[in-house]
């Protein structure tokens with residue numbers, strides 16, 4: 001009994017340690033969620049930097065607060081604004097990418113419950129190698145950049 005406890009505890013410590021390494025390798029700052037009225041999708045913006053020695057590939061995101069979250073890129077074609085899904089977004093070691101109006105963004109659809117300005121929402125970024133990075137986004141007004 002005592003033996004299996006010890007194994008359990010060292011297993012947990014190992015888990016905590018790997019989580020710390022992950023968190024140190026990927027850095028997210030300025031995470032905000034631009035709310036639109038009614039059932040319109042919300043847009044998620046942030047900066048992501050890869051401070052690890054290896055490439056990472058963002059393959060998606062999910063949130064308990066929304067039914068669907070997708071990675072999008074806004075584009076301009078002959079003056080027409082549109083957007084397309086981004087199934088893979090690769091960051092080389094030392095690279096950073098900005099999710100901002102007019103470019104990359106998270107599109108969050110079908111709110112599960114009402115959200116107010118200032119609320120905090122967890123969105124988990126999912127990477128190709130299985131890393132999952134939970135990020136706290138703050139709900140901001142539709143006019144915020």
Ligand SMILES: [Cu+2]
Nearest residue numbers: 072083105107
């Ligand atoms: Cu979009």
